[in-house]
Amino acid sequence: MQGTRKVTDDIVWVGCNDRRLALFENLFPIPRGVSYNSYLIMDEKVTLMDTVDESATSQFMENLEYVLDGRTIDYLVVQHMEPDHCANIEELMKRYPDMQVVANTKTVQMIHQFFDVASDGRVVLVKEGDTLSTGTHTLRFIMAPMVHWPEVMVSYDEKDKILFSADAFGTFGALDGNIFNDEIDFERDWLADARRYYSNIVGKYGAQVQNLLKKAAELDVKMICPLHGPVWRSNIEFFVEKYDKWSKYEPEENSVVIIYGSIYGHTEAAVNSLACRMADAGIKGIKIYDASAVHVSELISEMFRSSHIVLACATYNGGIYPPIENLLSDMKALSVQKRTVALMDNGTWAPAAGRMIAKKLEELKDITVLEQLSIKSVLKEDRADELEAFAQKIVEDVLP
Structure with a gap:
């Protein structure tokens, strides 16, 4: 028929x-x-x-x-x-x-x-x-x-x-x-x-x-x-x-996509706190994705949508958590560019992912690294002011 x-x-x-x-x-x-x-x-x-x-x-x-x-x-x-x-x-x-x-x-x-x-x-x-x-x-x-x-x-x-x-x-x-x-x-x-x-x-x-x-x-x-x-x-x-x-690699929206790689949930918890602070400040259209669970094609698509990217990553075997490392390779291969990136990294004895991610981002065109926040194991309440300052830096760059 x-x-x-x-x-x-x-x-x-x-x-x-x-x-x-x-x-x-x-x-x-x-x-x-x-x-x-x-x-x-x-x-x-x-x-x-x-x-x-x-x-x-x-x-x-x-x-x-x-x-x-x-x-x-x-x-x-x-x-x-x-x-x-x-x-x-x-x-x-x-x-x-x-x-x-x-x-x-x-x-x-x-x-x-x-x-x-x-x-x-x-x-x-x-x-x-x-x-x-x-x-x-x-x-x-x-x-x-x-x-x-x-x-x-x-x-x-x-x-x-x-x-x-x-x-x-x-x-x-x-x-x-x-x-x-x-x-x-x-x-x-x-x-x-x-x-x-x-x-x-x-x-x-x-x-x-x-x-x-x-x-x-x-x-x-x-x-x-x-x-x-x-x-x-x-x-x-x-x-x-x-x-x-x-x-033209121009974002569709002034917004933030947060992509994290978390092993036991501590990096994810920090990301959730960050998102709430940015939302309180008036940023709309925030999206959060677990790089271990969401296909990389969705992550790349969200980067084309959003003006700002937060990469939050645990240190793994002294390096970048593999799903985030794979994402960085795809970002380069698919010419992600003209974006502002903020970095969060986490590690218990040697937080190194943030520095390594920043180095890889240098291989991309027109990428601005705005700010970096390092966590040791868990982001505790005594560092709330640092998280607030990190969020505010992003907010000031996103909102006109």
Whole structure:
């Protein structure tokens, strides 16, 4: 049984959902699943925009056959070669022997790396600014290298003013029939997953995203059709503004995320006391996370949201408590930058984590270490004034 929806009169969403997959890229938890979006343009020449993951091939082929209703596919536009979007290229080339693959040079190279297919006479090579007429629609191709693979391109439909945006403007989460942003409460139900998707998958490539945003700003975009998550047909500027902030590494909120590594609960207790003092002083949106219990992708996402970060860490075997050490590696790999960090460390005989964390933070761009508070075993009442001063220093920096 097919599951499709019309995007416009002659463009149909033929994508699929995967609610069984536990880890996206075998790395990121996706408790709400993920969608693989694909779009069929039913013009004089039938054009398919990307395919789906191998796990959804059966449903995908049913969707295609239902919408095609006996027609063939003339063009397959391949915007991105990650297997969750390209898995069905070989199968489609076999099913539709006259189908042409529309791709750039890097994409064709990757097609041959993934599949044993003969591409002679089957490929329409395109480059920046090239167009393809499908009848009433004209697709203009825009190269978007490293958003987030080197071969990525996006496509602009000049007729309906749609940007087929590849992995840009994507989000985790399966689509529950409501595929459009104005059919859901995006800010309430989807924004956190969109931020986590961006910060962990695309976040390293802020400069490249900025290049794409500048190209897109020259277009009259009325709709955005990404490869994951909702289709945007209203209030597009809301999501574009988020991408602009994230790719400039500007925080969404003046707030604090506190991430701690605590062995027996004493560091956690100090963090709770700190949070209460900051809340009393008027800071809103404070979030506290246990680095041992929360997936690192959530922690990175919260760092993209917040202007200030508190890292509270026990000393472990003379070094940094491993979950916090792993977090620091991810912060570097994903280019967390332009943030202010306050440090708490704890140790019974040799508190050293704070000094070591500060040293690692020097490897990141535009990170300001605001203050450091060291604890020996337990933060006792006789050090309440020190905790108050530590909290006040953060408050004065967060609140305008």
